[in-house]
Amino acid sequence: MSIISATVNAIDQNAPITSPVGQPKVGIIMGSQSDWATMSAAAQLLADFDIAFECEVVSAHRTPDRLFDYAKSAKGNGLQVIIAGAGGAAHLPGMCASQTPLPVFGVPVKSSMLSGWDSLLSIVQMPKGVAVGTLAIGSAGAYNAALLAIQVLALHDESIATKLDNMRQAQTDTILASPTPGIINP
Numbered sequence: 711m712s713i714i715s716a717t718v719n720a721i722d723q724n725a726p727i728t729s730p731v732g733q734p735k736v737g738i739i740m741g742s743q744s745d746w747a748t749m750s751a752a753a754q755l756l757a758d759f760d761i762a763f764e765c766e767v768v769s770a771h772r773t774p775d776r777l778f779d780y781a782k783s784a785k786g787n788g789l790q791v792i793i794a795g796a797g798g799a800a801h802l803p804g805m806c807a808s809q810t811p812l813p814v815f816g817v818p819v820k821s822s823m824l825s826g827w828d829s830l831l832s833i834v835q836m837p838k839g840v841a842v843g844t845l846a847i848g849s850a851g852a853y854n855a856a857l858l859a860i861q862v863l864a865l866h867d868e869s870i871a872t873k874l875d876n877m878r879q880a881q882t883d884t885i886l887a888s889p890t891p892g893i894i895n896p
């Protein structure tokens with residue numbers, strides 16, 4: 711399949727990640743350009759799975775109208791899952807979830823002052839009735855958010871399901887083939 715530069719609007723243009731051509735299925739939003747170093751892990755995994763995605767900088771605090779427009783139109787625009795990353799007072803995932811029926815996975819970006827605890831706690835503790843699936847702090851969380859998005863899409867797409875099975879099997883095989891650290895086998 712041919713690939714194009716990802717629709718990475720106003721993010722670090724020096725580190726573009728390619729997205730497959732086609733209707734974006736996953737929307738990656740983040741509170742600031744500074745979050746790209748973390749959120750690029752999600753974009754890269756989706757690209758590796760040949761799943762079209764889009765990226766935008768959207769902030770509940772700094773660009774509230776853009777957030778509302780984005781979240782309200784996301785489903786109609788063909789997105790199936792939203793991944794939202796933010797740091798500090800990370801209200802973005804929750805506010806996004808309040809404006810869309812799509813599943814929203816929140817990624818706490820590691821903050822400089824509180825190491826991401828603030829991000830984590832402000833994403834995870836949603837009031838009953840509006841759900842955000844909260845991931846781990848940092849790049850591993852962004853990667854796993856994309857993995858969850860892929861698992862959602864795989865429910866209705868056999869080719870994605872097969873790639874997911876293969877990826878997990880390869881992961882397992884790699885671990886099983888690795889020597890146990892600290893033990894010298896006779």
Ligand SMILES: Nc1c(C(=O)O)ncn1[C@@H]1O[C@H](COP(=O)(O)O)[C@@H](O)[C@H]1O
Pocket residue numbers: 740741742743744745768769770771772795796797798799800801802803819
């Ligand atoms: N938490 C939020 C929101 C929001 O939740 O709407 N908007 C920006 N931010 C966060 O502010 C941090 C610092 O941003 P800057 O680096 O631009 O100062 C970023 O991690 C961003 O996600």
